[in-house]
Amino acid sequence: MEILLVASAFNSLSQRVYAELSDQGHRVDIVLAAQGDDPVRAAVRERRPELIIAPMLRTALPEDVWREHTCLVVHPGPPGDRGPSSLDWAIAERAPRWGVTVFQAEAAMDAGDIWAAEPFAVAPVGKSDLYRNEVSDAAVSAVLLAVHRYAAGGYTPRPQRHDSGAPLHIVRRDFFRQERRRVDWPNDSTEAVLRKLRGADSQPGVLDELLGREVFLHGGHPEDRLRGRPGELLATRAGAVCRATRDGAVWIPELRPRKHSGDPAPFRRPAASVLDSFAGPHKLDLTEAAVPFELPAHRRTWTDIRYRQRGEVGFLNFSFPGGAMSTDQCRRLLTAYEHALARPTSVLVLGSDRDFFSNGIHLNVIEAAADPAEESWRNINAMDDLVEAVLRTTDRLVVAALAGNAAAGGTMLALAADQVWCRTGAVLNPHYRRMGLYGSEFWTYTLPRRAGADTARRLMREALPLSSASAARLGLVDRLLITAPGEFAAEVARLAADLAAAPGLRHRIAAKAAARRAAEQAQPLAAYRRAELARMRAAFFDPEAPYHALRSAFVRKEPAASTRPLAPPAGAVR
Numbered sequence: 001m002e003i004l005l006v007a008s009a010f011n012s013l014s015q016r017v018y019a020e021l022s023d024q025g026h027r028v029d030i031v032l033a034a035q036g037d038d039p040v041r042a043a044v045r046e047r048r049p050e051l052i053i054a055p056m057l058r059t060a061l062p063e064d065v066w067r068e069h070t071c072l073v074v075h076p077g078p079p080g081d082r083g084p085s086s087l088d089w090a091i092a093e094r095a096p097r098w099g100v101t102v103f104q105a106e107a108a109m110d111a112g113d114i115w116a117a118e119p120f121a122v123a124p125v126g127k128s129d130l131y132r133n134e135v136s137d138a139a140v141s142a143v144l145l146a147v148h149r150y151a152a153g154g155y156t157p158r159p160q161r162h163d164s165g166a167p168l169h170i171v172r173r174d175f176f177r178q179e180r181r182r183v184d185w186p187n188d189s190t191e192a193v194l195r196k197l198r199g200a201d202s203q204p205g206v207l208d209e210l211l212g213r214e215v216f217l218h219g220g221h222p223e224d225r226l227r228g229r230p231g232e233l234l235a236t237r238a239g240a241v242c243r244a245t246r247d248g249a250v251w252i253p254e255l256r257p258r259k260h261s262g263d264p265a266p267f268r269r270p271a272a273s274v275l276d277s278f279a280g281p282h283k284l285d286l287t288e289a290a291v292p293f294e295l296p297a298h299r300r301t302w303t304d305i306r307y308r309q310r311g312e313v314g315f316l317n318f319s320f321p322g323g324a325m326s327t328d329q330c331r332r333l334l335t336a337y338e339h340a341l342a343r344p345t346s347v348l349v350l351g352s353d354r355d356f357f358s359n360g361i362h363l364n365v366i367e368a369a370a371d372p373a374e375e376s377w378r379n380i381n382a383m384d385d386l387v388e389a390v391l392r393t394t395d396r397l398v399v400a401a402l403a404g405n406a407a408a409g410g411t412m413l414a415l416a417a418d419q420v421w422c423r424t425g426a427v428l429n430p431h432y433r434r435m436g437l438y439g440s441e442f443w444t445y446t447l448p449r450r451a452g453a454d455t456a457r458r459l460m461r462e463a464l465p466l467s468s469a470s471a472a473r474l475g476l477v478d479r480l481l482i483t484a485p486g487e488f489a490a491e492v493a494r495l496a497a498d499l500a501a502a503p504g505l506r507h508r509i510a511a512k513a514a515a516r517r518a519a520e521q522a523q524p525l526a527a528y529r530r531a532e533l534a535r536m537r538a539a540f541f542d543p544e545a546p547y548h549a550l551r552s553a554f555v556r557k558e559p560a561a562s563t564r565p566l567a568p569p570a571g572a573v574r
């Protein structure tokens with residue numbers, strides 16, 4: 001069918017719905033509704049869709065559109081749930097199970113007839129992680145079922161006022177305001193603080209005050225040893241800050257200065273750097289509470305990089321907020337990678353247990369830098385150093401395990417590995433074009449090597465998201481893992497152990513080393529890097545290059561100038 005997606009942003013769920021419907025053979029286009037109703041009406045007139053789907057919409061569809069066309073709306077709540085803050089309430093009320101409902105748009109918000117609904121278990125994670133994983137899985141299942149029912153004809157959607165002949169229980173919840181989120185540091189327990197932080201980890205954050213300035217707190221993780229006066233800042237670690245609670249402490253990875261507060265960078269970035277900017281030339285006088293890469297499993301504390309070993313398999317686990325990787329994060333991950341290479345293993349697995357793999361360079365940190373061009377250059381070189389280290393590893397097999405999405409340089413980091421294992425719910429964006437960049441991270445070597453030169457050029461030119469299944473068909477993914485988000489890490493560990501025990505492993509490692517030597521003779525990696533970076537440097541240091549305006553608009557969440565699909569660029573924070 002001809003399907004039009006209407007979305008407030010081409011976020012992770014919109015991308016996945018786009019990719020999965022395309023995989024089903026539907027002709028899919030998207031219009032962004034962030035600039036009002038007129039672009040939506042124009043898109044409907046021009047494209048004349050058979051079906052309209054709103055996978056993520058903050059505003060109502062125009063009445064003339066939903067009256068004249070079948071419009072299906074995806075709501076992140078079970079049947080009968082109504083209101084704009086469904087997931088926030090689910091987390092705040094500690095719901096063990098929740099759901100996604102696809103209903104037909106009508107005058108009353110969230111009250112249309114139900115085309116499909118899918119339940120899911122609520123994992124003890126942040127709202128954005130839950131949204132990109134359990135919610136996304138349930139939403140795609142419900143959307144595909146609803147589309148199938150609509151295309152087949154004959155299906156009558158269920159009115160919300162009835163459920164199997166009995167009245168459907170309707171729960172109307174209002175907007176989840178900051179007054180409900182605010183942390184009462186002297187009185188709230190650590191568990192209560194974490195629940196509030198996780199319920200707002202990506203958007204909107206928890207409004208608070210630090211060093212006399214209003215900020216939003218983003219993300220929350222427990223700390224098992226540090227203690228202090230409730231609300232007191234105790235330490236920093238890898239850009240995060242630790243803050244005391246009534247009965248413990250929590251780590252907060254990111255802060256966002258409140259808009260109109262006079263801060264020139266009112267967007268999310270590492271917490272310590274935000275507080276340093278508040279403190280001025282004196283900087284923040286807090287201890288760096290470093291921990292080793294091989295942190296004991298019993299430690300209940302936060303770190304963004306961990307290494308562990310099970311027999312012949314090493315696991316280098318990393319998880320950065322939003323998947324973006326700053327210069328510092330890249331350099332620390334490279335140090336951890338070198339640590340892993342010093343350990344006696346035959347298989348090394350890279351990735352997180354769930355959610356993002358990597359989205360490449362950190363646009364927010366770059367935008368906040370005193371010299372964004374120079375910071376862009378440092379960041380891309382740090383990414384290149386990391387990717388090159390993976391490409392030059394010839395004494396063991398390296399597996400990139402993608403529990404979640406990857407974009408731009410993050411995709412190329414995965415492709416540098418010998419094998420790419422991907423959860424079926426992940427979405428890949430192997431391109432840089434939407435940020436006005438040529439790209440680096442050895443994509444001119446790894447992407448054609450896997451997909452062929454013609455396909456590589458097409459992927460870069462079209463700049464559209466790929467489902468994990470499409471990525472596998474193109475040769476970008478070697479193994480698809482059909483698991484729930486919470487089961488991915490265990491399945492990766494099982495498969496990695498099988499790989500390490502395979503009888504032909506030593507031969508495969510030797511063949512890999514020989515292939516790398518032959519490829520180096522044909523064209524050295526340094527030549528690929530030099531050519532790519534020449535193009536990147538030209539964009540970074542040209543103040544008129546589109547990259548600077550595109551980066552600033554993305555980071556500051558300014559309305560998109562186009563209604564064409566805008567896949568997330570390098571460093572995208574969703």
